[in-house]
Amino acid sequence: MPLAVELKGVAFSYPGGQRVLEAVDVAVRPGEFVAVAGPNGGGKTTMLRVILGLERPSAGSAELFGEPAHRCSHRERLGYLAQRSGLSIDAPATVREVVAAGRLARGGLLGPLRRDDRHHVRQAIDRVGLGALADRPLTRLSGGQQQRAFVAKALAGEPDLLVLDEPTTGVDPEGQEALADMLARLHGQLGVTILYVSHEFGVVEHFVERLVLVRRTIVFDGPPGSLPGSWHDPSHAHA
Amino acid sequence: MPELLSSDFMRLAFATGAIVGLLAPAVGFFLVQRRLSLIGDGIGHVAFAGVAAGYLLGISPVLSALAASLIGAVAIEWLRSRRHAAGDQALALVFYTGIAAGVVLVSAAGALDVDLFAFLFGSILSVTSTDLLLVGLLGLGGLGVTGLLFRAFAGVVLDEEGARVAGLPIPFLNVTMAVLAALTVALSMRIVGVLLIAALMVLPVVAASSIAWSMRSTMLLAMGAGLVSVLAGLTLAYYADLPPGGTIVLVAAALYLGAAATQALRA
Numbered sequence: 001m002p003l004a005v006e007l008k009g010v011a012f013s014y015p016g017g018q019r020v021l022e023a024v025d026v027a028v029r030p031g032e033f034v035a036v037a038g039p040n041g042g043g044k045t046t047m048l049r050v051i052l053g054l055e056r057p058s059a060g061s062a063e064l065f066g067e068p069a070h071r072c073s074h075r076e077r078l079g080y081l082a083q084r085s086g087l088s089i090d091a092p093a094t095v096r097e098v099v100a101a102g103r104l105a106r107g108g109l110l111g112p113l114r115r116d117d118r119h120h121v122r123q124a125i126d127r128v129g130l131g132a133l134a135d136r137p138l139t140r141l142s143g144g145q146q147q148r149a150f151v152a153k154a155l156a157g158e159p160d161l162l163v164l165d166e167p168t169t170g171v172d173p174e175g176q177e178a179l180a181d182m183l184a185r186l187h188g189q190l191g192v193t194i195l196y197v198s199h200e201f202g203v204v205e206h207f208v209e210r211l212v213l214v215r216r217t218i219v220f221d222g223p224p225g226s227l228p229g230s231w232h233d234p235s236h237a238h239a
Numbered sequence: 240m241p242e243l244l245s246s247d248f249m250r251l252a253f254a255t256g257a258i259v260g261l262l263a264p265a266v267g268f269f270l271v272q273r274r275l276s277l278i279g280d281g282i283g284h285v286a287f288a289g290v291a292a293g294y295l296l297g298i299s300p301v302l303s304a305l306a307a308s309l310i311g312a313v314a315i316e317w318l319r320s321r322r323h324a325a326g327d328q329a330l331a332l333v334f335y336t337g338i339a340a341g342v343v344l345v346s347a348a349g350a351l352d353v354d355l356f357a358f359l360f361g362s363i364l365s366v367t368s369t370d371l372l373l374v375g376l377l378g379l380g381g382l383g384v385t386g387l388l389f390r391a392f393a394g395v396v397l398d399e400e401g402a403r404v405a406g407l408p409i410p411f412l413n414v415t416m417a418v419l420a421a422l423t424v425a426l427s428m429r430i431v432g433v434l435l436i437a438a439l440m441v442l443p444v445v446a447a448s449s450i451a452w453s454m455r456s457t458m459l460l461a462m463g464a465g466l467v468s469v470l471a472g473l474t475l476a477y478y479a480d481l482p483p484g485g486t487i488v489l490v491a492a493a494l495y496l497g498a499a500a501t502q503a504l505r506a
Contacts, residue, residue, distance in 0.1 A: 052404050053404075054400070054403065054404065072406075075404065075405055075406030076405065076406065078404055078405065080400075080401050080404040080405070081401075082398060082400050082401050082404075087397070088397075089272040089273075089396055089397065089454075090271065090272065090445075090448045091268070091271075091272055091444075091448050091451065091453075091454045091457040091458075092448070092451055092452055092453060092454070092457065093393075093397060093453065093454045094452070094453045094454070097393065097397075097453060097454050097455070098397060100390065101390070101393060101394035101397050101398065101401075101402075102401075102405075104390065104391060104394045104402065104405060104407055105405040105406055105407060109388060109390065109391035109407070109408075109412075110387050110388065110391075111387055111390075112390070113390070135452075135453070137452060137453065153398075153401075157405065163404075
């Protein structure tokens with residue numbers, strides 16, 4: 001089975017800017033729960049964009065499911081939660097409507113949702129514990145509940161790889177714990193590969209099997225337990 | 240039959256207006272959510288250049304306006320998506336180029352004496368049965384495409400980057416949205432005019448957003464508000480001898496105030 005993600009010798013610079021990533025090697029096997037952490041500006045979001053095929057590396061190669069990431073033909077296998085602090089639209093989108101958008105890659109673009117798609121939407125909503133709030137506008141939910149709805153959107157497409165970019169943005173500490181618990185449970189139940197990208201990893205430290213610290217290059221890659229004590233705050237990680 | 244429907248021109252006006260009243264907010268819904276509320280204005284100014292080109296070339300101003308609107312809408316989308324310009328900059332480029340080209344073309348056509356006022360502010364009372372046929376076919380086609388692609392458009396406005404990551408055909412969907420906006424502007428030109436069309440695409444949506452409970456209900460309420468604006472506006476204009484385009488937009492503005500007051504009372 002091909003690796004879910006493989007970066008080999010990846011370097012990246014924005015046009016006219018300094019090098020953001022340098023000699024990055026990361027391989028993520030199917031079924032792993034990996035946290036990617038690092039200081040703000042350390043390159044983890046750029047690394048994520050390279051993994052998703054939204055940016056092409058200046059050097060090296062990025063593969064997704066064994067194919068070059070920028071022209072991966074199995075994008076429906078990806079579930080993605082973008083970094084956000086809420087909805088960017090004014091219309092009161094309900095949990096069900098947001099989650100249904102995650103079904104587009106599998107269910108097609110035209111017409112209403114088919115019965116099978118509606119089933120997967122309902123299942124994803126139930127999995128994140130928002131069944132009772134399915135028809136409530138997102139704007140009337142807490143930050144933690146909103147993020148759970150976005151996780152459900154990512155799950156609705158039955159992903160093999162779930163990529164979460166700063167999922168605890170705008171979520172209170174209690175909500176962060178609940179979100180982490182839920183991810184650990186989903187990982188156990190579904191066996192989905194999870195890439196959890198955050199500037200701090202404390203909340204998932206006890207769940208993830210592997211921690212990758214990025215500071216322009218990979219400065220640590222291993223079980224969180226083997227991380228030097230002084231490095232637990234990634235903003236102080238030394239290259 | 241009520242008196243205002245006893246004449247052919249009013250029946251044509253109501254039928255054409257009803258289609259535009261439904262189409263403009265349906266398409267405007269997605270533009271408002273994408274923070275592109277003024278795109279109708281930008282395309283409207285290009286449509287004005289199209290009207291002028293129609294006079295210069297001796298062809299139907301409605302068809303030349305439709306062609307110009309399509310070019311303008313695709314240009315805005317191209318500028319925006321290629322990141323050559325931010326959304327508002329792309330809009331400004333097309334907006335000012337359109338109005339400048341319109342003035343120059345109108346002058347070149349020696350058409351400054353024609354009733355340009357009718358295109359700027361609408362002339363629904365001069366709608367012909369051919370206009371109704373054109374608006375009916377293209378308008379219902381536009382509504383059909385909007386309904387068919389509702390989920391896909393909703394997915395893009397909710398999370399464009401997420402939709403891109405999922406492999407959805409974003410350029411196709413964005414260009415389709417731009418083409419629908421151009422179609423709406425060109426078809427609505429006779430009803431409210433190029434200077435007021437954006438109002439009919441935006442005000443009903445903003446009004447509906449404040450009292451609706453979902454995306455779908457927002458769109459349906461906005462279409463209802465657009466229809467009420469046109470029908471009530473035309474009726475008011477008929478009995479009070481007011482300009483129809485302006486009256487329709489003022490009714491839409493009143494509906495917004497009513498919705499905002501309802502929201503405030505519920506809060």
